[in-house]
Amino acid sequence: PYAKTKDILSKAHNEGYGVGAFNVNDLEFIQAIVKAAVMENSPAIIEASEGALKYAGDGDVEKGAFILADMVRRYADAVSVPISLHLDHGHDLKHIMAAIKAGFTSVMIDASDKPLEENIRITRQIVEVAHAAGVAVEAELGRLMGIEDNVASAESVLVDPDEAKRFVTETQVDFLAPAVGTSHGAFKFKGEAKIDYERISKVKELTQLPLVLHGASGVPAQWVELAEKYGADLSGAKGVPDEVLQEAVKRGINKVNTDTDLRIAFLAGLRKHLAENPKEFDPRKYFGEAKDFVTEVVRDRMKMLGSSGKA
Ligand SMILES: O=C(COP(=O)(O)O)NO
Ligand SMILES: [Ca+2]
Ligand code: NA
Ligand SMILES: [Zn+2]
Numbered sequence: 001p002y003a004k005t006k007d008i009l010s011k012a013h014n015e016g017y018g019v020g021a022f023n024v025n026d027l028e029f030i031q032a033i034v035k036a037a038v039m040e041n042s043p044a045i046i047e048a049s050e051g052a053l054k055y056a057g058d059g060d061v062e063k064g065a066f067i068l069a070d071m072v073r074r075y076a077d078a079v080s081v082p083i084s085l086h087l088d089h090g091h092d093l094k095h096i097m098a099a100i101k102a103g104f105t106s107v108m109i110d111a112s113d114k115p116l117e118e119n120i121r122i123t124r125q126i127v128e129v130a131h132a133a134g135v136a137v138e139a140e141l142g143r144l145m146g147i148e149d150n151v152a153s154a155e156s157v158l159v160d161p162d163e164a165k166r167f168v169t170e171t172q173v174d175f176l177a178p179a180v181g182t183s184h185g186a187f188k189f190k191g192e193a194k195i196d197y198e199r200i201s202k203v204k205e206l207t208q209l210p211l212v213l214h215g216a217s218g219v220p221a222q223w224v225e226l227a228e229k230y231g232a233d234l235s236g237a238k239g240v241p242d243e244v245l246q247e248a249v250k251r252g253i254n255k256v257n258t259d260t261d262l263r264i265a266f267l268a269g270l271r272k273h274l275a276e277n278p279k280e281f282d283p284r285k286y287f288g289e290a291k292d293f294v295t296e297v298v299r300d301r302m303k304m305l306g307s308s309g310k311a
Helices: 005-015 027-040 050-056 061-077 093-102 116-132 161-171 197-207 221-229 242-250 260-276 283-305
Strands: 019-023 044-049 083-090 106-109 136-141 146-148 151-153 175-178 211-213 253-258
Touching (some): 005 044, 005 083, 005 253, 019 083, 027 044, 027 061, 027 083, 027 260, 027 283, 044 050, 044 061, 050 061, 050 083, 061 083, 061 093, 083 093, 093 106, 093 116, 106 116, 116 136, 116 161, 136 161, 161 175, 175 197, 175 253, 197 211, 197 242, 221 260, 242 253, 242 283, 253 260
Parallel strands (some): 019 044, 019 253, 044 083, 083 106, 136 175, 175 211
Antiparallel strands (some): 146 151
């Protein structure tokens, strides 16, 4: 059934496992994620960024929010596993309000590029409105490397655990995304893929909240190689290894944001199908194989994070 992100994450927090938060822009990815959740008997958080709302609404964010929310709700209510819908990286109050109106059960306000006091002020404002509507709020502290908040920050600014304690007390957010060394996209680490485990543990201890890891895609070699076999150029692609994610979950990460892995799997499936079926022009066929690859990647992630069987 369509569920509240807060219920999904409270259970994961209490029982110590990770739940994938999978980014979507369209029908195909929603179908693939729901199918994976059913096959794994796993909860799933579906998330859409502001860009995804624009894409689904052909430029109209509110229309996109309602279109995506209607699809997710209908698919979720047709299955026995809990599926929620979350606004990822909300920056604009108008867009956050559109998501709340459309029935998203949680929203992220990402003011992590602002000074702490301003992040607190903005986040508190969103919490007030969201909580009044029964919607949970995620916020971010610290900054991920790479393109983040449309600001290219050269280096990541890791979360300060003491600031995190103050932040959650003063804002009453429901989940917190501490920057601990990851970054968005397929090219995550210059050198070794490592994140600051100690920092995760400290933030968990001080906040006692479900924690969110952004930039958590693994960029699995098998999918990169398959996409490259059929013409993609993903040289230098590198993600967060499974064992690093599993340690992060052990230390208190419960929501694991995954976008890039689904994109690469879809790309590999699409390129493969088109290369092997030159006569094919039915999108239900070539999107069909691409969708199946996304389902596979999502299932793998659910198994790896420990949410399989936890529905
Ligand atoms: O943080 C993410 C996704 O990160 P990836 O690019 O690692 O999939 N979404 O908010
Ligand atoms: Ca941010
Ligand atoms: Na998010
Ligand atoms: Zn993110």
